Amino acid sequence: xxxxxxxxxxxxxxxxxxxxxxxxxxxxxxxxxxxxxxxxxxxxxxxxxxxxxxxxxxxxxxxxxxxxxxxxxxxxxxxxxxxxxxxxxxxxxxxxxxxxxxxxxxxxxxxxxxxxxxxxxxxxxxxxxxxxxxxxxxxxxxxxxxxxxxxxxxxxxxxxxxxxxxxxxxxxxxxxxxxxxxxxxxxxxxxxxxxxxxxxxxxxxxxxxxxxxxxxxxxxxxxxxxxxxxxxxxxxxxxxxxxxxxxxxxxxxxxxxxxxxxxxxxxxxxxxxxxxxxxxxxxxxxxxxxxxxxxxxxxxxxxxxxxxxxxxxxxxxxxxxxxxxxxxxxxxxxxxxxxxxxxxxxxxx
Amino acid sequence: xxxxxxxxxxxxxxxxxxxxxxxxxxxxxxxxxxxxxxxxxxxxxxxxxxxxxxxxxxxxxxxxxxxxxxxxxxxxxxxxxxxxxxxxxxxxxxxxxxxxxxxxxxxxxxxxxxxxxxxxxxxxxxxxxxxxxxxxxxxxxxxxxxxxxxxxxxxxxxxxxxxxxxxxxxxxxxxxxxxxxxxxxxxxxxxxxxxxxxxxxxxxxxxxxxxxxxxxxxxxxxxxxxxxxxxxxxxxxxxxxxxxxxxxxxxxxxxxxxxxxxxxxxxxxxxxxxxxxxxxxxxxxxxxxxxxxxxxxxxxxxxxxxxxxxxxxxxxxxxxxxxxxxxxxxxxxxxxxxxxxxxxxxxxxxxxxxxxxx
Numbered sequence: 001x002x003x004x005x006x007x008x009x010x011x012x013x014x015x016x017x018x019x020x021x022x023x024x025x026x027x028x029x030x031x032x033x034x035x036x037x038x039x040x041x042x043x044x045x046x047x048x049x050x051x052x053x054x055x056x057x058x059x060x061x062x063x064x065x066x067x068x069x070x071x072x073x074x075x076x077x078x079x080x081x082x083x084x085x086x087x088x089x090x091x092x093x094x095x096x097x098x099x100x101x102x103x104x105x106x107x108x109x110x111x112x113x114x115x116x117x118x119x120x121x122x123x124x125x126x127x128x129x130x131x132x133x134x135x136x137x138x139x140x141x142x143x144x145x146x147x148x149x150x151x152x153x154x155x156x157x158x159x160x161x162x163x164x165x166x167x168x169x170x171x172x173x174x175x176x177x178x179x180x181x182x183x184x185x186x187x188x189x190x191x192x193x194x195x196x197x198x199x200x201x202x203x204x205x206x207x208x209x210x211x212x213x214x215x216x217x218x219x220x221x222x223x224x225x226x227x228x229x230x231x232x233x234x235x236x237x238x239x240x241x242x243x244x245x246x247x248x249x250x251x252x253x254x255x256x257x258x259x260x261x262x263x264x265x266x267x268x269x270x271x272x273x274x275x276x277x278x279x280x281x282x283x284x285x286x287x288x289x290x291x292x293x294x295x296x297x298x299x300x301x302x303x304x305x306x307x308x309x310x311x312x313x314x315x316x317x318x319x320x321x322x323x324x325x326x327x328x329x330x331x332x333x334x335x336x337x338x339x340x341x342x343x344x345x346x347x348x349x
Numbered sequence: 350x351x352x353x354x355x356x357x358x359x360x361x362x363x364x365x366x367x368x369x370x371x372x373x374x375x376x377x378x379x380x381x382x383x384x385x386x387x388x389x390x391x392x393x394x395x396x397x398x399x400x401x402x403x404x405x406x407x408x409x410x411x412x413x414x415x416x417x418x419x420x421x422x423x424x425x426x427x428x429x430x431x432x433x434x435x436x437x438x439x440x441x442x443x444x445x446x447x448x449x450x451x452x453x454x455x456x457x458x459x460x461x462x463x464x465x466x467x468x469x470x471x472x473x474x475x476x477x478x479x480x481x482x483x484x485x486x487x488x489x490x491x492x493x494x495x496x497x498x499x500x501x502x503x504x505x506x507x508x509x510x511x512x513x514x515x516x517x518x519x520x521x522x523x524x525x526x527x528x529x530x531x532x533x534x535x536x537x538x539x540x541x542x543x544x545x546x547x548x549x550x551x552x553x554x555x556x557x558x559x560x561x562x563x564x565x566x567x568x569x570x571x572x573x574x575x576x577x578x579x580x581x582x583x584x585x586x587x588x589x590x591x592x593x594x595x596x597x598x599x600x601x602x603x604x605x606x607x608x609x610x611x612x613x614x615x616x617x618x619x620x621x622x623x624x625x626x627x628x629x630x631x632x633x634x635x636x637x638x639x640x641x642x643x644x645x646x647x648x649x650x651x652x653x654x655x656x657x658x659x660x661x662x663x664x665x666x667x668x669x670x671x672x673x674x675x676x677x678x679x680x681x682x683x684x685x686x687x688x689x690x691x692x693x694x695x696x697x698x699x700x701x702x703x704x705x706x707x
Contacts, residue, residue, distance in 0.1 A: 093558075095533050095534075095556050095558075096556070097552075097553075097555070097556045099548065099552065100534070100544065100553065100556065102534060102535075102556065104533065104534075104535065106532070106533065106558070108560075182566075183566075186563070186565035186566070187446065187455070187457065187565070189451065189453050189455065190451070198450075203450060205448070205449075205450050206448040206450045206451045209446060209447060209448035209449070209450070209451075210446045210448050210451075210453070210455065211446075212457070212563055214459070214560045214561045214563070215560045216563070216566070217532065217558055217560075217562075219532035219533075220528075220532070220562070220563075220566035220567065221566065
């Protein structure tokens, strides 16, 4: 299994992936034209033909044995540059009066575009057949999630100060978002899916046009809607846990539609960015014994032909990483090349 | 005979009784002895002051039944609704959210805190003994204030405003308060209303949510209460609409009761009020005529009664000796008179919203 940038020939497979994602997965709509544009944008970004604030880096996880795409993930260089990027910020207003013996704090949602210009890690999807119990040892989800930190560390100057990730919010057993029902539905003449689809397609101007612009006092929302604020869908909990382990935190920003949390961090503070290091490659003949659970994540250091994959060993004290021939071939490196390595088990210092 | 006159210190027990029996309880007239005592003193200062433009004066009047020797009603004019503090209202506004992308246009109603009514002269704090409700005495009490304002225009603003108690449900609960204010104050409506009366309403308003409220997020009961008067006050509201007041976009911040406004020059009583020299004639010789409010022109000794609008061929107003005595006028003095009945049927009067500067 290896990560590479998406390429022109991946369109059919990408569309098949998009079909498998469900509601609430806004960034991968089943729309061929849109997906083709995502691929074209990625190709241009990796060739460094587009300005850094307009880049999309879209990666796929490739099953070398079958040639199939097992999953995907992406990094947006800077969000909100071409189309507005909205959140609600959950803030606190004090309502206080000494004479009335009153002191209350009111949770309030403020419409915000504070994240304009931040990088975003997004669009992570792993096909079900690659994430079952029999696949757990491959750590495919962790590979997709964490390779992005290596990429950002390697190409640090292409990214801004902060990075964020939007997490899918809470839906009830009928697939409805209580947060949307209580708030968004009053302002948008669409159902959640339609609104979500348009957002995924990047057609977001309607949000700015129809959104309530004044702050929303949360006591006016239903209990069910309030309970969604900053909460993730059960399926999203592992992904959130992984991001939290990297140091991303919820700072009170939520999705305007489903109330799901947006987690964020300064890129330089992200564990994977801080702890990854460059190593020199030494290729040894033969194939090393398979490890029960991979620990070392490796990524190449060039935009062109970028690859990432698990490797069996970490660097020695000289900063040399020894790969077997299969690993070297998988990453497209030979002895003397440079790799960026991350010990995914290392605790953040 | 019933007469309107300025309040005196001796009226304190009567005021206390009237404050206690107002339904619903009036923010402006709390049943609180110290406050009522202050109210009287304040009114006496206002009547005694030389005033060139409206300010912090409160003029409080009482309705006295001379046969009973009893004060049976009270009403106040605040020269400026928000003279020392702001007068807070919620203003009903409509925002248009339109999307070219979706080809939709939505009207989004909101309530925004407003100080716009602060400049207006406020007619407020009216309470009348239940036995006089629905009689001409009530009209006299309510509208004698207009007769006073007509005589001393420099003391008042060109715009007059009145706030009517808002809708309460069968349990005396305000659905609007329960959906809005309660979140912020954790107190029930009656309690906050009393506090507002004893302290001040604007000082509570300072703690109200400052951002506009989206109506869509209020309960249906609260939305239905916006601009809806308390059922007991419907006839009074209709009378003032017939007088020429218009419903405004403003509502009370606690119970969403309607605030009505008028340019005073457009009110029926202003337009129809006329000065007449007095001619005193024995009561039994007076011709039959429509009832009118008749006021003297003595600031501190203001009096206003309901008498027959009986004019002599030369335009003199013929008053009985008793009325003349009550008004403190001698033969030949001028009095201000305006018909008590209002033009047009109340039913055909559809004021709608005033879209102008009001």
